[in-house]
Amino acid sequence: MACGVYGLTVEPAARVPLKVEPLTKAAFAPYGDVIEPASASKTYPINNGETMRYHDMAAIQANGSNARPIVSIFESKPVRGSINVHLLERHPYGSQAFVPLDGQTFLVVVAAPGDKLDPSTIKAFITDGKQGVNYHAGVWHHPVLTLGKTTNYLIVDRSGDEPNCQEIGMPKTYMLGRY
Ligand SMILES: NC(=O)N[C@@H](O)C(=O)O
Numbered sequence: 001m002a003c004g005v006y007g008l009t010v011e012p013a014a015r016v017p018l019k020v021e022p023l024t025k026a027a028f029a030p031y032g033d034v035i036e037p038a039s040a041s042k043t044y045p046i047n048n049g050e051t052m053r054y055h056d057m058a059a060i061q062a063n064g065s066n067a068r069p070i071v072s073i074f075e076s077k078p079v080r081g082s083i084n085v086h087l088l089e090r091h092p093y094g095s096q097a098f099v100p101l102d103g104q105t106f107l108v109v110v111a112a113p114g115d116k117l118d119p120s121t122i123k124a125f126i127t128d129g130k131q132g133v134n135y136h137a138g139v140w141h142h143p144v145l146t147l148g149k150t151t152n153y154l155i156v157d158r159s160g161d162e163p164n165c166q167e168i169g170m171p172k173t174y175m176l177g178r179y
Pocket residue numbers: 001002003089096141142143144165
């Protein structure tokens with residue numbers, strides 16, 4: 001998905017630490033959904049009780065002309081050393097879900113939707129290896145930041161006619177620490 005540059009994405013000289021918090025449903029609610037059994041709104045047994053259904057975990061959005069939700073796999077190499085971020089991207093026409101298939105933790109950096117970045121809404125989270133995330137349409141997020149080893153993610157996002165990836169520069173370079 002080619003990301004159009006929506007704003008300045010040159011790395012700012014000013015650097016600030018950004019606290020990395022454990023990912024929780026409540027903390028992530030302004031940005032999207034956490035995909036994990038504990039966050040299911042509805043859970044019920046099926047198949048004569050042999051299977052538990054964690055129902056309707058994420059709001060899958062696919063808007064625009066000829067839009068449809070699609071399933072893909074991202075095979076993502078890990079980032080290593082000090083991780084500093086200075087740009088985010090958004091998909092205005094649809095949501096984007098990442099579910100790790102190898103039990104791998106990853107970092108999530110988000111900001112509230114809007115045509116201008118609101119620095120007060122920039123947050124960083126670390127997943128517990130079982131969690132996935134679903135960014136709602138228009139939510140600013142950093143391209144996937146995989147930790148430790150190359151990881152496959154199941155991706156659910158949107159295909160359609162309109163270009164669906166825009167990048168924007170962050171006001172500072174945000175330091176997430178060493179991994
Ligand atoms: N560009 C692309 O498909 N991936 C990004 O959207 C991402 O969030 O990693």
